[in-house]
Amino acid sequence: MGMSREELRLLREKKRLELHEGKDSENRIEILIGMGSSGIASGAKDILKTLSETLKERGINNAMIRKTGSLGLDHAEPTLEIKMSGMPDIIYGKVTSDVARRIVDRHILGRELVCGHVFDKPAQDVVKEPEHAI
Amino acid sequence: MPYKKFCLVCSGKQCASGQSEEIYKELKKLTMEKGICQDVQIVRTGCFGLCSKGPIVKILPDETFYVNVGVKDARAIIDEHIIAGQPVENLMLRHENPAKESRFYQKQVRIALRNCGIINPEDITEYIARDGYAALSMALFEMEPKDIIEELKKSGLRGRGGAGFPTWMKWKFTHDIRDQADEIFIICNADEGDPGAYMDRSILEGDPQSVLEAMALAGYACGSSMGYIYIRAEYPLAIERLYKAMDQAREYGLLGKNILGSGFDFDIEIRLGAGAFVCGEETALIASIEGERGMPRPRPPFPAVKGLWGKPTVINNVETYANIPKIILRGGDWFSRIGTEKSKGTKVFALTGKINNSGLVEVPMGTTLREIIYDVGGGIPNGKAFKAAQTGGPSGGVITAEHLDTPIDYETLGALGSMMGSGGMIVMDEDDCIVDVTKFYLDFSVDESCGKCAPCRIGGRKMYNILRKITMGKGTMEHIQQLRALAVPMQKASLCGLGQSAPNPILSTLRYFEEEYLAHIRDHRCPAGVCKALVTYTINPDICIGCTVCSRKCPNNCITGERKKPHVIDQDNCIKCGICYEGCKFGAVQIA
Numbered sequence: 001m002g003m004s005r006e007e008l009r010l011l012r013e014k015k016r017l018e019l020h021e022g023k024d025s026e027n028r029i030e031i032l033i034g035m036g037s038s039g040i041a042s043g044a045k046d047i048l049k050t051l052s053e054t055l056k057e058r059g060i061n062n063a064m065i066r067k068t069g070s071l072g073l074d075h076a077e078p079t080l081e082i083k084m085s086g087m088p089d090i091i092y093g094k095v096t097s098d099v100a101r102r103i104v105d106r107h108i109l110g111r112e113l114v115c116g117h118v119f120d121k122p123a124q125d126v127v128k129e130p131e132h133a134i
Numbered sequence: 135m136p137y138k139k140f141c142l143v144c145s146g147k148q149c150a151s152g153q154s155e156e157i158y159k160e161l162k163k164l165t166m167e168k169g170i171c172q173d174v175q176i177v178r179t180g181c182f183g184l185c186s187k188g189p190i191v192k193i194l195p196d197e198t199f200y201v202n203v204g205v206k207d208a209r210a211i212i213d214e215h216i217i218a219g220q221p222v223e224n225l226m227l228r229h230e231n232p233a234k235e236s237r238f239y240q241k242q243v244r245i246a247l248r249n250c251g252i253i254n255p256e257d258i259t260e261y262i263a264r265d266g267y268a269a270l271s272m273a274l275f276e277m278e279p280k281d282i283i284e285e286l287k288k289s290g291l292r293g294r295g296g297a298g299f300p301t302w303m304k305w306k307f308t309h310d311i312r313d314q315a316d317e318i319f320i321i322c323n324a325d326e327g328d329p330g331a332y333m334d335r336s337i338l339e340g341d342p343q344s345v346l347e348a349m350a351l352a353g354y355a356c357g358s359s360m361g362y363i364y365i366r367a368e369y370p371l372a373i374e375r376l377y378k379a380m381d382q383a384r385e386y387g388l389l390g391k392n393i394l395g396s397g398f399d400f401d402i403e404i405r406l407g408a409g410a411f412v413c414g415e416e417t418a419l420i421a422s423i424e425g426e427r428g429m430p431r432p433r434p435p436f437p438a439v440k441g442l443w444g445k446p447t448v449i450n451n452v453e454t455y456a457n458i459p460k461i462i463l464r465g466g467d468w469f470s471r472i473g474t475e476k477s478k479g480t481k482v483f484a485l486t487g488k489i490n491n492s493g494l495v496e497v498p499m500g501t502t503l504r505e506i507i508y509d510v511g512g513g514i515p516n517g518k519a520f521k522a523a524q525t526g527g528p529s530g531g532v533i534t535a536e537h538l539d540t541p542i543d544y545e546t547l548g549a550l551g552s553m554m555g556s557g558g559m560i561v562m563d564e565d566d567c568i569v570d571v572t573k574f575y576l577d578f579s580v581d582e583s584c585g586k587c588a589p590c591r592i593g594g595r596k597m598y599n600i601l602r603k604i605t606m607g608k609g610t611m612e613h614i615q616q617l618r619a620l621a622v623p624m625q626k627a628s629l630c631g632l633g634q635s636a637p638n639p640i641l642s643t644l645r646y647f648e649e650e651y652l653a654h655i656r657d658h659r660c661p662a663g664v665c666k667a668l669v670t671y672t673i674n675p676d677i678c679i680g681c682t683v684c685s686r687k688c689p690n691n692c693i694t695g696e697r698k699k700p701h702v703i704d705q706d707n708c709i710k711c712g713i714c715y716e717g718c719k720f721g722a723v724q725i726a
């Protein structure tokens with residue numbers, strides 16, 4: 001099944017909207033977990049499990065967990081990022097199972113940040129900079 | 135009611151030493167006083183990577199970034215910004231040179247790592263949503279092969295695998311002879327042998343499609359329809375994600391026959407390496423793909439002309455490839471605006487050793503070592519002093535404190551007697567012994583030498599043995615001359631880069647730390663207290679309170695003493711494990 005150039009462009013637009021609209025819509029919560037070698041070595045798989053269990057326990061069913069590569073913050077692994085409407089995008093680091101539960105209860109349900117585990121984005125996003133060629 | 139604003143106070147090590155905790159408490163106190171603790175949450179965060187301008191406070195969602203904040207500034211932040219909504223101008227970051235690409239406070243610029251930690255590497259559509267395959271699509275329909283090479287030339291991109299050879303030139307060599315060859319190959323070098331580097335692994339785990347797209351671009355530019363990725367078998371996660379990425383790319387018609395209906399065919403296969411360092415050398419890698427033993431071959435002929443199975447072959451490193459789709463999409467001029475005169479763009483470093491924020495960092499070429507270590511890296515732990523940074527792995531050397539402010543690029547590192555290499559950067563503090571570290575790299579090179587040529591096989595072993603003697607206190611002054619004398623023929627007469635560069639760590643450390651070698655030889659002393667044969671542990675009777683901890687912990691039972699009386703080490707039986715030194719809470723155990 002090959003794509004044409006136009007189909008590639010349409011797919012990009014569609015997926016972009018999907019990812020973008022997802023963030024702004026009231027009822028979607030996105031959690032990105034760093035699942036590179038360094039994240040996994042420091043326990044990212046357990047965090048993923050704890051998160052999905054806790055989300056289920058609290059009856060939150062509009063959260064989407066996505067696996068991603070490593071942000072490069074090895075000193076702060078495991079790391080995850082949460083995007084939801086009404087809150088700034090936040091990266092959490094040094095996430096233990098306990099911190100993961102606090103993130104669900106405080107960040108997602110309580111709309112407050114989990115003190116001591118917030119980390120900054122390491123760099124601006126070059127893909128989102130203006131003057132796209134296409 | 136949810137909070138309207140968040141006030142992030144850096145509690146990283148450097149800001150903490152600048153009273154960030156007091157700032158945090160003051161901000162909290164003020165929010166109580168003003169009755170706004172329902173509106174704004176004060177939060178402690180990790181290091182922002184700009185410690186030299188700390189303490190840092192950042193306000194969300196406004197994205198206001200305050201630097202050099204003092205306790206006395208807390209009131210202005212609360213009154214003016216939080217309550218009145220007016221950012222405090224004089225606390226905001228001012229760029230020394232606003233014209234440069236430093237519109238943001240972050241020192242990092244992520245081009246090669248642009249998607250790592252952002253997309254799901256197992257879902258090609260997420261890559262596509264972030265301009266993935268837009269460069270290939272544009273190239274196939276709007277650009278001639280020579281236009282691609284022209285963009286690369288403008289960009290100034292040089293190889294990130296070690297030597298820093300201009301990428302466009304390699305591609306052009308092959309492009310120019312493509313009509314004479316019946317087959318041409320594209321190779322991605324993912325062998326990543328430098329023991330201190332792991333950026334290639336991270337890119338393949340976090341953004342495998344970018345490498346596939348770049349290889350297809352290389353195929354189109356150089357007239358090839360077949361690529362190989364040579365990756366070490368110890369990278370199972372990267373391999374698994376590469377396979378998934380290739381399957382998906384084929385499914386979407388972005389690899390295989392007639393890509394996007396353009397008539398261009400390109401496919402990729404994976405070849406696993408057993409992990410020998412020398413197999414990362416391009417001619418050895420090619421031999422290994424051909425099924426031969428991974429031993430280097432003489433160059434010329436260069437792979438660009440006569441490579442895999444004798445056919446013209448373009449071989450590039452993972453990080454080199456990861457830059458390319460972005461360069462084609464935004465143009466070579468954009469890329470060439472980042473970096474220094476001769477080294478363009480960014481470089482990913484794997485920052486490890488005595489550093490607070492270990493990890494992968496991508497900074498523009500020309501960033502200083504000081505910025506990398508004391509801003510991005512968050513400084514040296516436990517208030518220890520910086521001694522040197524090792525770059526270039528077993529082929530490289532050290533950069534010392536006096537060169538902390540040198541802008542780092544291919545040229546400056548070479549002039550300092552080190553090299554860029556693949557980007558491993560190991561930070562050493564006062565507790566690291568320079569002779570011991572050098573011995574480690576020599577040991578590595580000797581172990582990894584394939585033995586094909588004598589200068590490397592024999593010279594390397596000899597140098598290693600001399601270093602071993604020095605660390606055991608059996609060094610002589612002649613040894614220093616011998617090390618220097620052995621280095622030259624090895625650099626000149628070795629067949630491949632491994633042997634040619636193996637003496638570099640010795641020459642570099644002799645250049646900057648000859649005194650430390652002499653201390654080992656002349657004074658039988660290891661100033662850092664690392665070389666066990668030269669260290670004696672003693673207990674200072676004036677400090678020891680006789681808590682008995684050390685005598686209980688000593689694995690060889692050679693510490694004696696009565697409770698509450700000074701203890702003594704029996705030097706004849708001490709195996710110099712250092713456990714007593716680590717364990718004494720009173721600092722009574724001393725190294726001499």
Ligand SMILES: Cc1cc2nc3c(=O)[nH]c(=O)nc-3n(C[C@H](O)[C@H](O)[C@H](O)COP(=O)(O)O)c2cc1C
Nearest residue numbers: 293294295323326327414415416450451454631632
């Ligand atoms: C001993 C030795 C080991 C090498 N190991 C690697 C490696 O692991 N990865 C790599 O990309 N290049 C390695 N190189 C450099 C390659 O020979 C080659 O220059 C590089 O793959 C070219 O890609 P680039 O121009 O994109 O840097 C090594 C070279 C030598 C001499």
Ligand code: SF4
Nearest residue numbers: 585586587590630633
């Ligand atoms: S220099 Fe060393 S690694 Fe290279 S071919 Fe000679 S013996 Fe083998």
Ligand code: SF4
Nearest residue numbers: 678679681682684718
């Ligand atoms: S641990 Fe320190 S203080 Fe305690 S007995 Fe040993 S040397 Fe003395």
Ligand code: SF4
Nearest residue numbers: 688708709711712714
């Ligand atoms: S260095 Fe080790 S062996 Fe020697 S006295 Fe201390 S604990 Fe015992």
Ligand code: FES
Nearest residue numbers: 146149181182185
């Ligand atoms: S510790 Fe605050 S910016 Fe690094």
